[in-house]
Amino acid sequence: MEGKRLLVSLFVCICHMSGTLAYSWNQTKPMVPAVIVFGDSIVDPGNNNQLKTPIRCNFPPYGQNFYGHQATGRFSNGKIPTDFIASGLGIKDLLPPYVGYELTPEDILTGVSFASGATGFDPLTPVIVNVIPMTDQLKLFAEYKEKLKAIAGEQKAATIISEAFYVICVGTDDIANTYFTTPFRVIDYDIPSYVDLLISGASSFMKQLQAMGARKIGYVGLPPIGCVPSQRTVGGGPERACEPKRNYAAQLYNYRIQEEIDKLQKEPNIEGTSIVYIDIYNILLDIIKRPEVYGFEEATKGCCGTGLIEVTKLCNSETAKTCSDVSKYVFWDSYHPTERAYKAIVNNIFDNYLQYLI
Structure with a gap:
């Protein structure tokens, strides 16, 4: 195993020296059989499209830089992180949603996303906007496993499940929306106790996922929520500074989830499972603080509309114009990064984390 990690790390270094993107590890042979994803809008490729929820984006200008300028339900102008992860691992160009999408046998064999925009580990979070709870995403995964068995047979399906790469990316909506925007939690919880509530949900989720066969889990931490354009607008004062709380x-949350992952890894029933914490806080904060280093010009507002508050239904082609050059922007709407920013974040993930799992 150590030899494999060394080879992968060496390949990453060679890629950097040659100027090749680090996540183009292997384009001829996939490094894992499938990518399977749970989480929120950062990794939702369109599962919310069929839901009766305001948290949707299957309309222009979303997807303006996607294939055919198609608004697929991805919360960005183009691809999202899990598309880049799947393609970087040599599996497929796009990771499809599981809900409301006509999946082919190949889609099932190589992985899907169960993620639902605006969900969270706080049980109240998905209820407020009627999206898919994390517990229900596990139920969909159980359904998916049965479909996989029907296509591949029980033995091959078991191999795919055990060797697949699992991504968990959730928690931002709990803090940004449920805690700081609604009155439902702030009365009963201070920030540390609310974080404890989320960590409890995350720990339970990881244990259940492991019990269902997952062995390679990448747990994505939270971004600098206070520096997201919408949070600057509502909490950053006249100067729209990053909001410190x-x-x-x-x-x-990021500190506590790392502690929890370390604790889980020491439990006997988790033996054989690798859970790696993936930090995106520092890379995104660096991009925001030093946008010019990464080739960006605007890091405090989104490309859609005024860039101050527009997201989901407020970011639509009838009422919101987009910026003239999206490549200069870190954020697409007031909440989600652009495809180009996502690409930089995933590049950092491949550089620093996946060698410990793949």
């Missing part, structure tokens, strides 16, 4: 909550 939201960033503190994200940092505390």
Whole structure:
């Protein structure tokens, strides 16, 4: 195993020296059989499209830089992180949604996303906007496993499930929306106790996922929530500075989830399972603070509309114009990064984390 990690790390270094993108590891032979994803809008490729929820984006200008300028339900102008992860691992160009999408046998064999925009580990979070709870995403995964068995046979299906790469990316909506925007939780919880609530949900989820056969899990931490354009607008004062309480909550969550992952890895029933914490806080904060280093010009507002508050239904082609050059923007709407920013974040993930799992 150590030899494999060394070879992968060496390949990553060679890629950097030659100027090749680090996540183009292997284009001829997939490094895992499938990518399977759980989470929120960062990794939702369209599962919310069929739901009666305001948290949808299957309309222009979303997807303006996607294939055929198609608004697929991805919360960006183009691809999202899990598309880049799947393609970087040599599996497929796009990772499809599981809900409301006509999946082919090949789609099932190589993985899907169960993620639902605006969900969270707080049980109240998905209820507020009627999206798919994390517990229901596990139920969909159980359904998916049966479909996989029907296509591949029980033995091959078991191999795919055990060797697949699992991504968990959730928690931002709990803090940004449920805690700081609604009155439902702030009365009963201070920030540390609310983070504890989320960590409890995350720990339970990881244990259940492991019990269902997952062995390679990448757990994505929270971004600097207070520096997201919408959070600057509602909490950053006249100067729209990064809002410190939201960033503190994200940092505390990231610290606590790393502690929880370390604890889980020591439990006997988790033996044989690798859970790696993936930090995106620092890379996104660096992009926001030093956009010019990464080739960006605007890091405090989104490309859609004024860039201050527009997201989901407020970011639509009838009422919101888009910026003239999206490649200069870190954020697409007031909440989600652009395809180009996502690409930079995933590049950092491949550089620093996946060698410990793949």
